[in-house]
Amino acid sequence: xxxxxxxxxxxxxxxxxxxxxxxxxxxxxxxxxxxxxxxxxxxxxxxxxxxxxxxxxxxxxxxxxxxxxxxxxxxxxxxxxxxxxxxxxxxxxxxxxxxxxxxxxxxxxxxxxxxxxxxxxxxxxxxxxxxxxxxxxxxxxxxxxxxxxxxxxxxxxxxxxxxxxxxxxxxxxxxxxxxxxxxxxxxxxxxxxxxxxxxxxxxxxxxxxxxxxxxxxxxxxxxxxxxxxxxxxxxxxxxxxxxxxxxxxxxxxxxxxxxxxxxxxxxxxxxxxxxxxxxxxxxxxxxxxxxxxxxxxxxxxxxxxxxxxxxxxxxxxxxxxxxxxxxxxxxxxxxxxxxxxxxxxxxxxxxxxxxxxxxxxxxxxxxxxxxxxxxxxxxxxxxxxxxxxxxxxxxxxxxxxxxxxxxxxxxx
Amino acid sequence: xxxxxxxxxxxxxxxxxxxxxxxxxxxxxxxxxxxxxxxxxxxxxxxxxxxxxxxxxxxxxxxxxxxxxxxxxxxxxxxxxxxxxxxxxxxxxxxxxxxxxxxxxxxxxxxxxxxxxxxxxxxxxxxxxxxxxxxxxxxxxxxxxxxxxxxxxxxxxxxxxxxxxxxxxxxxxxxxxxxxxxxxxxxxxxxxxxxxxxxxxxxxxxxxxxxxxxxxxxxxxxxxxxxxxxxxxxxxxxxxxxxxxxxxxxxxxxxxxxxxxxxxxxxxxxxxxxxx
Numbered sequence: 001x002x003x004x005x006x007x008x009x010x011x012x013x014x015x016x017x018x019x020x021x022x023x024x025x026x027x028x029x030x031x032x033x034x035x036x037x038x039x040x041x042x043x044x045x046x047x048x049x050x051x052x053x054x055x056x057x058x059x060x061x062x063x064x065x066x067x068x069x070x071x072x073x074x075x076x077x078x079x080x081x082x083x084x085x086x087x088x089x090x091x092x093x094x095x096x097x098x099x100x101x102x103x104x105x106x107x108x109x110x111x112x113x114x115x116x117x118x119x120x121x122x123x124x125x126x127x128x129x130x131x132x133x134x135x136x137x138x139x140x141x142x143x144x145x146x147x148x149x150x151x152x153x154x155x156x157x158x159x160x161x162x163x164x165x166x167x168x169x170x171x172x173x174x175x176x177x178x179x180x181x182x183x184x185x186x187x188x189x190x191x192x193x194x195x196x197x198x199x200x201x202x203x204x205x206x207x208x209x210x211x212x213x214x215x216x217x218x219x220x221x222x223x224x225x226x227x228x229x230x231x232x233x234x235x236x237x238x239x240x241x242x243x244x245x246x247x248x249x250x251x252x253x254x255x256x257x258x259x260x261x262x263x264x265x266x267x268x269x270x271x272x273x274x275x276x277x278x279x280x281x282x283x284x285x286x287x288x289x290x291x292x293x294x295x296x297x298x299x300x301x302x303x304x305x306x307x308x309x310x311x312x313x314x315x316x317x318x319x320x321x322x323x324x325x326x327x328x329x330x331x332x333x334x335x336x337x338x339x340x341x342x343x344x345x346x347x348x349x350x351x352x353x354x355x356x357x358x359x360x361x362x363x364x365x366x367x368x369x370x371x372x373x374x375x376x377x378x379x380x381x382x383x384x385x386x387x388x389x390x391x392x393x394x395x396x397x398x399x400x401x402x403x404x405x406x407x408x409x410x411x412x
Numbered sequence: 413x414x415x416x417x418x419x420x421x422x423x424x425x426x427x428x429x430x431x432x433x434x435x436x437x438x439x440x441x442x443x444x445x446x447x448x449x450x451x452x453x454x455x456x457x458x459x460x461x462x463x464x465x466x467x468x469x470x471x472x473x474x475x476x477x478x479x480x481x482x483x484x485x486x487x488x489x490x491x492x493x494x495x496x497x498x499x500x501x502x503x504x505x506x507x508x509x510x511x512x513x514x515x516x517x518x519x520x521x522x523x524x525x526x527x528x529x530x531x532x533x534x535x536x537x538x539x540x541x542x543x544x545x546x547x548x549x550x551x552x553x554x555x556x557x558x559x560x561x562x563x564x565x566x567x568x569x570x571x572x573x574x575x576x577x578x579x580x581x582x583x584x585x586x587x588x589x590x591x592x593x594x595x596x597x598x599x600x601x602x603x604x605x606x607x608x609x610x611x612x613x614x615x616x617x618x619x620x621x622x623x624x625x626x627x628x629x630x631x632x633x634x635x636x637x638x639x640x641x642x643x644x645x646x647x648x649x650x651x652x653x654x655x656x657x658x659x660x661x662x663x664x665x666x667x668x669x670x671x672x673x674x675x676x677x678x679x680x681x682x683x684x685x686x687x688x
Contacts, residue, residue: 030687072486072539075654082654083661239683247680250673257669261662276544276651 022209027234028241029215031409035109036213037248038102044249045095046201050194052087060140062186064179067142068278086264092134093270094256096293099127103328107353110340111214117332119211122204124329129197131294131325136189138291142182143275148288150177150185156301159315176281217409218340224408233409287370295367296360297321300386302371303379320383327390334390337397339405346400356389358382440552441571444620448595451620454571457551457641459648461655467496470646473639475507477580481527481535484518484650492518495653531576532564542644543651551644554581555637558590558622570622585636586629592619 009015059078061070074081103123106112112120135153139146154177158168173180212222212231221231235241265271269292274285290298304317337345342353359382366379440454460466471492474484489512493503504514510521524534542550553571557579560568567579570590579585594615597605605614624633631639649655 069486076486076491077488082658086658235687240687243676243680243683247673247676250669250676254666254669254673257662257665261658261665264658273544273546276540 024238026237035105112332119207136185144277145274147279156318296363299363299367334393344403348396359386443570454548454552457547470642486539490514542647554640586624
């Protein structure tokens with residue numbers, strides 16, 4: 001019966017072939033480690049966000065007058081509404097935590113190198129979309145921090161020379177942040193950006209299955225195949241990876257649920273305390289702090305305190321911040337190393353990658369606290385070290401001595 | 413390398429987490445601690461969402477003293493009565509004023525425009541106040557009113573300098589004055605300065621302590637502190653009314669996930685045997 005049904009479908013759609021290619025028979029290298037879990041967990045979080053988002057949408061009111069109250073309505077009067085909302089807020093933070101780990105994994109094992117350049121670029125686009133989703137979603141509750149974060153971020157466009165002011169008005173749809181701005185961000189957040197995200201993630205996975213997964217050794221598993229053409233150092237996704245992933249998803253959900261039910265504010269990081277107050281355009285909060293996942297870039301923005309060649313410090317800060325996010329896309333072409341994995345790269349690659357991680361965290365910390373003269377100085381220093389990882393890469397990867405890479409995966 | 417990078421990540425997350433306390437709660441202005449050693453630090457409010465009698469007393473104080481000006485406009489009477497286990501009839505008779513219904517949101521009758529004229533500002537809604545400022549702040553603020561004839565309403569507050577709010581709880585507390593006291597010199601290392609000859613403690617005058625004139629209030633200082641803790645507890649409940657339900661569902665969800673994860677681990681272990 002089932003076979004007959006499958007045959008009926010297979011005659012009309014490459015169903016079995018697709019399932020085998022992308023799921024059951026997908027060959028995964030045998031030495032994948034814990035860093036390779038972030039990808040599957042990101043898919044889990046994507047599903048959580050889509051599902052909880054749809055249910056939030058059923059009771060959210062996208063108007064300047066009603067938005068804040070409708071969130072409280074969801075929290076108090078909608079049955080289990082608070083679970084749905086906390087799922088979405090915790091999911092937003094989890095999304096960024098995981099994508100940072102996922103990107104770092106790629107940087108560590110050289111997963112962006114040939115032939116995975118396009119895969120990396122597609123992943124970078126999902127990161128951009130996530131940044132936009134995070135920002136637009138953050139404005140929707142229309143609390144004080146929503147409003148003033150929108151004010152600060154949007155005003156950056158106003159710093160662009162010549163066209164800035166007009167562009168800013170065009171983006172806001174008004175002369176100041178208002179209900180009109182809220183509704184357009186709402187439309188982006190619930191329709192345009194999720195659609196784009198799903199599409200790009202889909203293509204990202206297609207591209208992954210075309211070129212195959214990289215692995216911690218960075219060796220090409222396709223060099224040695226058995227008589228059926230299956231790479232020797234791989235295992236089929238089903239049942240080996242799926243059981244592995246299921247276990248990982250369980251562990252992840254334990255942490256996720258613990259935050260969601262017992263620590264939903266996340267100490268002010270998942271939901272900021274200032275957002276307990278409805279938006280008020282006459283009252284500026286003492287410190288305007290973005291969500292934790294933007295703080296490294298916020299620190300870069302504030303680090304630029306001096307104008308250059310008639311360009312304002314604010315505009316230059318905006319450029320540096322944007323460059324900090326954009327520069328990831330150039331990695332495949334910046335890396336001149338003959339080897340992929342950090343395991344076989346030389347001292348300088350290890351040094352600069354460590355420096356990058358330290359810079360990222362220090363900037364993240366600096367972006368979350370009120371600015372001080374020492375803080376600004378540190379932010380300037382670590383902005384330079386952050387970029388040095390990327391900009392010096394063509395030099396240090398070309399001239400350092402690497403260790404020899406084995407032909408096949410070595411399991412210890 | 414894997415271990416090094418993992419530990420860097422953990423270190424970084426720790427660095428961010430260490431900043432957690434800085435993110436929450438507001439500092440307490442000019443509030444002086446009982447021993448005169450710290451200024452601007454809030455007293456700790458030990459709120460407990462499961463202490464129903466305390467929440468009931470807090471609701472009673474709120475409805476009688478606060479609701480005249482401060483709405484709880486995101487909450488409904490009915491849910492408060494259910495959550496606090498106050499019988500419906502008793503709630504209707506004693507805690508609802510005017511012709512409001514049990515299913516209504518808790519609003520005030522006062523016109524916001526007139527209120528702004530009277531107090532200089534519209535009294536804020538307090539549904540989410542304990543979330544915005546933290547329970548410690550609310551508790552300390554409530555205890556920090558004092559007589560100050562220079563202010564339009566004759567009172568000021570140590571935590572919120574030049575606040576527009578009158579001391580509505582003066583009946584309960586009595587008249588609090590800001591006074592000066594002789595206190596010991598305390599060095600940063602905790603040492604107390606003494607006279608080198610006699611060994612007596614040297615003192616200095618410090619101002620800003622709060623003292624209530626005895627016999628002016630219905631409650632003695634301990635009872636008043638207790639009452640303010642109840643009120644703070646009620647406001648903390650207001651911000652997060654689902655806390656008890658949430659944590660109970662959370663416990664079951666975690667239990668389920670532990671079992672699920674354990675079984676999935678066993679499954680994973682079985683299949684892993686094939687690979688080596």
